[in-house]
Amino acid sequence: xxxxxxxxxxxxxxxxxxxxxxxxxxxxxxxxxxxxxxxxxxxxxxxxxxxxxxxxxxxxxxxxxxxxxxxxxxxxxxxxxxxxxxxxxxxxxxxxxxxxxxxxxxxxxxxxxxxxxxxxxxxxxxxxxxxxxxxxxxxxxxxxxxxxxxxxxxxxxxxxxxxxxxxxxxxxxxxxxxxxxxxxxxxxxxxxxxxxxxxxxxxxxxxxxxxxxxxxxxxxxxxxxxxxxxxxxxxxxxxxxxxxxxxxxxxxxxxxxxxxxxxxxxxxxxxxxxxxxxxxxxxxxxxxxxxxxxxxxxxxxxxxxxxxxxxxxxxxxxxxxxxxxxxxxxxxxxxxxxxxxxxxxxxxxxxxxxxxxxxxxx
Amino acid sequence: xxxxxxxxxxxxxxxxxxxxxxxxxxxxxxxxxxxxxxxxxxxxxxxxxxxxxxxxxxxxxxxxxxxxxxxxxxxxxxxxxxxxxxxxxxxxxxxxxxxxxxxxxxxxxxxxxxxxxxxxxxxxxxxxxxxxxxxxxxxxxxxxxxxxxxxxxxxxxxxxxxxxxxxxxxxxxxxxxxxxxxxxxxxxxxxxxxxxxxxxxxxxxxxxxxxxxxxxxxxxxxxxxxxxxxxxxxxxxxxxxxxxxxxxxxxxxxxxxxxxxxxxxxxxxxxxxxxxxxxxxxxxxxxxxxxxxxxxxxxxxxxxxxxxxxxxxxxxxxxxxxxxxxxxxxxxxxxxxxxxxxxxxxxxxxxxxxxxxxxxxx
Numbered sequence: 001x002x003x004x005x006x007x008x009x010x011x012x013x014x015x016x017x018x019x020x021x022x023x024x025x026x027x028x029x030x031x032x033x034x035x036x037x038x039x040x041x042x043x044x045x046x047x048x049x050x051x052x053x054x055x056x057x058x059x060x061x062x063x064x065x066x067x068x069x070x071x072x073x074x075x076x077x078x079x080x081x082x083x084x085x086x087x088x089x090x091x092x093x094x095x096x097x098x099x100x101x102x103x104x105x106x107x108x109x110x111x112x113x114x115x116x117x118x119x120x121x122x123x124x125x126x127x128x129x130x131x132x133x134x135x136x137x138x139x140x141x142x143x144x145x146x147x148x149x150x151x152x153x154x155x156x157x158x159x160x161x162x163x164x165x166x167x168x169x170x171x172x173x174x175x176x177x178x179x180x181x182x183x184x185x186x187x188x189x190x191x192x193x194x195x196x197x198x199x200x201x202x203x204x205x206x207x208x209x210x211x212x213x214x215x216x217x218x219x220x221x222x223x224x225x226x227x228x229x230x231x232x233x234x235x236x237x238x239x240x241x242x243x244x245x246x247x248x249x250x251x252x253x254x255x256x257x258x259x260x261x262x263x264x265x266x267x268x269x270x271x272x273x274x275x276x277x278x279x280x281x282x283x284x285x286x287x288x289x290x291x292x293x294x295x296x297x298x299x300x301x302x303x304x305x306x307x308x309x310x311x312x313x314x315x316x317x318x319x320x321x322x323x324x325x326x327x328x329x330x331x332x333x334x335x336x337x338x339x340x341x342x343x344x345x346x347x348x349x350x351x352x353x354x355x356x357x358x359x360x361x362x
Numbered sequence: 363x364x365x366x367x368x369x370x371x372x373x374x375x376x377x378x379x380x381x382x383x384x385x386x387x388x389x390x391x392x393x394x395x396x397x398x399x400x401x402x403x404x405x406x407x408x409x410x411x412x413x414x415x416x417x418x419x420x421x422x423x424x425x426x427x428x429x430x431x432x433x434x435x436x437x438x439x440x441x442x443x444x445x446x447x448x449x450x451x452x453x454x455x456x457x458x459x460x461x462x463x464x465x466x467x468x469x470x471x472x473x474x475x476x477x478x479x480x481x482x483x484x485x486x487x488x489x490x491x492x493x494x495x496x497x498x499x500x501x502x503x504x505x506x507x508x509x510x511x512x513x514x515x516x517x518x519x520x521x522x523x524x525x526x527x528x529x530x531x532x533x534x535x536x537x538x539x540x541x542x543x544x545x546x547x548x549x550x551x552x553x554x555x556x557x558x559x560x561x562x563x564x565x566x567x568x569x570x571x572x573x574x575x576x577x578x579x580x581x582x583x584x585x586x587x588x589x590x591x592x593x594x595x596x597x598x599x600x601x602x603x604x605x606x607x608x609x610x611x612x613x614x615x616x617x618x619x620x621x622x623x624x625x626x627x628x629x630x631x632x633x634x635x636x637x638x639x640x641x642x643x644x645x646x647x648x649x650x651x652x653x654x655x656x657x658x659x660x661x662x663x664x665x666x667x668x669x670x671x672x673x674x675x676x677x678x679x680x681x682x683x684x685x686x687x688x689x690x691x692x693x694x695x696x697x698x699x700x701x702x703x704x705x706x707x708x709x710x711x712x713x714x715x716x717x718x719x720x721x722x723x724x
Contacts, residue, residue, distance in 0.1 A: 247648060247649060247652075251648070260662075261665075266651050266652045267652070268652055269648065269649040269651075269652055272648075272649050273649065277646060277647070280646040280647070280649075281644070281646065282643070282644015282645055282646045283644055283645050283646075283648055284639060284642040284643065284644045284645075285639070285642070286609060286613070286631065286634075286645055287609060287631040287634050287635065287642075289628050289631075289658060289659075289660045290609075290628045290629070290630055290631050290660040291660070292660065293659075293660040293661050293662045293665070294659070294660050295657065295658075295659040295660075296651060296657075296658045296659070297651075297655075297656070297657040297658070297659075298651045298652040298653070298654065298655045298656050298657075299655050300655045303623075303655065
């Protein structure tokens with residue numbers, strides 16, 4: 001008896017606005033016969049252990065609209081999920097069957113192309129999305145951390161801050177949306193590098209967390225504070241790095257405080273995405289980019305994945321975690337049947353840190 | 363009899379708007395006794411041969427306003443010219459007296475800190491602004507070219523295109539204000555590097571010049587053309603490098619045509635400088651910088667002066683000039699008494715290429 005259950009979540013309908021559990025997702029219970037399954041060349045069967053719930057997955061659920069193709073480069077056409085298909089995400093898996101000579105049964109991998117399911121049958125040509133997990137690290141670091149934090153999730157803030165932000169000791173960084181997953185890590189890395197770290201967030205509770213747990217030099221609730229005054233007070237020597245998550249009028253105000261040769265790392269402009277064009281905020285002072293020789297740069301984490309920068313990142317991050325220099329909160333949800341609800345809850349603005357779904361014991 | 367005449371131009375009043383010859387400048391006729399002049403340590407007497415008329419000098423003529431200090435970094439407080447002082451500019455000079463052991467009488471230098479005068483007595487600590495001119499090059503290249511074109515003037519487009527634009531063969535570059543001094547050189551360098559070069563300019567005569575003399579792949583008169591349509595037609599594969607000289611709505615339209623990982627070299631945003639804040643154009647689609655991982659970067663030519671990049675530039679440029687690969691127009695005015703008029707005429711928008719004042723025969 002080798003046929004076993006393989007529960008998973010498929011797309012039921014393309015969400016237009018906020019995704020809803022019952023409307024857009026469906027739990028299906030299929031089976032897999034691992035022993036008798038015939039693998040093609042370089043194929044895999046993975047037992048999924050932890051799946052990471054990342055907001056970008058939302059972009060893969062929308063309907064294909066050819067006229068917007070140029071704007072959806074974070075999820076190109078072929079990555080869009082069709083109705084009835086298993087949703088694709090990243091996470092940690094154990095290889096339980098393979099004929100790829102570069103991998104062996106029992107290897108742990110971080111994979112970008114897992115299904116939201118208990119077992120994934122991965123077709124050939126997918127191993128550029130596989131990254132080994134060094135088992136020696138597991139005595140110090142929980143396996144769940146490898147589902148996002150020490151892989152793509154942490155790589156984005158680490159690499160963008162290091163290679164776009166170019167932080168130097170004694171400089172000042174301002175981080176907007178600083179209590180978000182990325183903002184928290186950026187602020188903590190900047191503290192390790194000896195910068196003055198100033199952050200904004202949307203609740204007093206988050207501000208307390210930034211000041212008291214993450215040891216930011218200054219933090220304020222942007223809903224209760226005049227941004228211009230706050231930056232004058234908390235960044236008296238101007239801003240050398242702006243880690244940009246929100247865009248719009250915030251960017252305009254911050255630009256006035258940016259120093260000569262400062263860097264703006266554009267990780268997101270969340271205040272602007274859901275507005276129609278004529279309601280978007282027009283930034284009027286971009287000439288400051290010229291007058292103060294500023295660099296403003298966007299990035300996509302895939303440009304760093306699989307490069308030497310990923311190795312540097314994993315080395316630094318595992319050391320910092322062992323040394324207690326990085327505080328990280330994750331919320332672990334149990335069971336594949338709860339993944340859709342966990343995903344939907346990402347968008348209610350209340351999470352601090354990543355949400356991870358534990359699919360199976362290791 | 364060693365006392366000789368030393369004519370020069372001093373600032374008569376700080377211009378508020380457009381500078382005027384009689385109102386803001388005064389020709390003075392002083393004397394200098396070169397033989398008996400006692401030099402302090404590392405001082406120089408220079409005989410000025412060619413002076414370059416550069417628009418940035420306008421920034422040094424304004425009155426010091428402490429509240430705007432942060433925005434005038436192209437001309438810091440100490441560089442502002444006081445009333446009654448000789449105006450400072452760049453050009454080519456012959457050293458005729460010095461006790462600095464690193465220089466000798468007869469050396470030719472490009473200097474950033476010359477007076478608008480026939481002879482300049484340069485005080486110590488100024489040699490970081492001096493750059494040797496290799497006399498071997500003079501058999502192929504006119505000396506006047508070293509007053510700007512092969513020094514700071516050409517370095518700005520060369521270095522910014524190479525190190526911010528990062529041009530790759532087969533890519534598409536769009537240059538706004540393409541018939542200006544910088545735009546012309548950027549377009550020609552990009553042609554040498556094998557790019558598709560598209561430019562905009564403000565008259566049919568300038569468009570003809572871009573197409574027929576500079577061999578741009580496409581050029582159009584922005585006053586007669588819908589920019590969005592023109593870019594769709596002339597940049598069918600999108601834009602990989604935007605060389606930005608104008609800002610405002612042009613930038614917004616160009617952003618829609620920019621490719622993933624494209625670069626925007628911010629050399630100026632001339633459409634926006636003279637507008638009060640509430641009349642400046644607000645750019646609404648900056649989220650494209652995030653969505654397409656775009657780099658947008660300002661620069662100041664002094665960050666390249668005196669570095670290896672300057673050496674690369676002079677080597678490449680002198681070769682390209684000798685090989686006839688770079689077309690360059692300069693307007694040479696005769697005599698220091700005509701410098702103020704030449705400077706004022708920079709701002710009437712009719713010049714193609716640099717204006718140089720010949721002060722003395724070499």
